[in-house]
Amino acid sequence: MEAVIMERFISEGKGNGLRALREIKPGEVIYSCEPFAFCVARDFLKTACQSCLKRGESLSRCSQCKTARYCNVQCQKQAWPDHKRECKCLKHLQPRIPTDSVRLVARIIFKLLSQSESDQEELYSIAEHQSHLADMSEEKTEGLKHLCTTLQVYLAEENCDLSRLPSGLDPVSLLARVTCNCFSISDGELQDVGVGLYPSMSLLNHDCQPNCIMMFEGKRLTLRAVRVIRSAEELTISYTDILAPSKDRRSQHWDELLKESQALLHRHSDVVPDRNIYMLRLLDLAMDACISLDDYETALEYGNRALGPYKLYFSDPHPSRAVELLRVGKLQHFLGRLEEARGSFTQAYSIMSVTHGAAHALTNQVQRRLSECQAELNTL
Structure with missing residues (x-):
């Protein structure tokens, strides 16, 4: 068992938090x-495996609920303990599929009722999570009641x-706790393919210049330091991603999207710099559209324009900048610009070796x- 190098504490002005037990x-x-x-x-229900979260276009479908999909028989067997009870629920509601929060809370309920596993080894239990029901507006409270129904x-x-x-x-309290404390599970390209509850990680507080970052491999969460953290220093992450809207890279009407973004x-462009957040989002969208339409030269132009603003908003080491460098590097490599590609891949590797770890896919x-x-x- 690995030595624990963090502990729970009361962070002044923030409530519960986590801090380092030694220099990291x-x-x-x-x-x-x-x-x-x-x-x-x-x-992502049609394109992500219910067990390992890997994405694919030809996943096997559960013969009962017709909703869950798997890479292979092994993944299906591994997922069955968590899926067997929800399978009946999904089958009963077909073709309707509840929201992510409803399906996640149902899984939590099944687990709590089964008593086969518990979260008592966690630094923070589900019962200790804050629901913030008393602070919610009437509109949000009504929304929770609808979700509960x-x-x-x-x-x-x-x-x-x-x-x-x-x-x-109770169900309303659990829905409120999940809304406040769950995490989006992102893949290597930072697309949010799932949602999960990691009780101890809910103790992490926000900082605009965080000293930690959370990465996922499948559904496994890993918390890594991105700079030297002193003993007794609070561990922090960033709750926000300023480019979140541009991470929606699913199928689009790419011709229309490219035309609108280019316009x-x-x-x-003459009056608003590329570092403007909305211009950067447009560059990202235009790049995606060009790649999808096989116009790689133009895609690279937009990618190169975006790299400067990415460095401004995502100071090293940050996975968002690493992923953008990888995308640009792939285009440079494909177009035969080998020196440029080597530079982009080198920078991406330097960042990812810290944020993702050397063993990450x-x-x-x-x-x-x-x-x-x-x-x-x-x-x-």
Whole structure:
């Protein structure tokens, strides 16, 4: 068992928090865990494996609920303990599919009622999570009540005895806790493919210049240091991603999107700099559209324009900048700009070795690309 290098404490002005028990170096793993419960995001139900969260276009579908999908039989068997009860619920509601929060809370309820596992080894239990019900507006409270009604309809097929839930963890309270404390589970390219509850990680407070970053490999969460953290210093993460709207890289009407984004870029480029957050989002969208339409030269132009603002908003080491460098590097490599590609891959690897770790699949991909690029340069 790995030595614990963090502890729970009361952070002045913030309430609960986590702090380091010793000095921690950049790139060092502080904590790693599986979720107490998780589910695939509704937008990815057809393309993400219910077990490992890997994405694919030809996943096998559950023969009963027709909703859950898997890479193979092994993934299906591994997922069955968590899926067997929700399977009936999904089948009962077909073709309707509840929201992510409803499906996640249902999984939490199944787990709490089964008593086969508990979160008592966590630094922070589900019962201790804040629901903030008393602070919610009337509109949000009404929204929770509607979600609770959906949850009850969803659970009807399983005949759950909700009176057996631990004290204080009624459906409305659980929905409120999940809303405040769950995390989006992102893949290597920072797309949010799932949502999960990681009780101890809910203790982390926000900082605009955080000293930690959370990365995922499948559904496993790893907390890493991104700079030197002193002993007794509070561990912090950033709750926000200023470019979140531009991370929606699913299928679009790419011709229309490119036309509209280019028109806006041309109209405002003389008076609004690329570092403007809205211009940067447009550059990202235009780049995506060009890649999808196989116009790689133009895509690279937009990608190169975006790199400067990315460095401004995502100071190193930050995974968002690393992913953007990887995307630009792939375009440079494909177009035969080997020196430029080597530079982009080198920068991406330098960041990812800290944020993702040397063993992460995306870090290994960057390393392979860098080796290929170097081998091609050696033959010239």
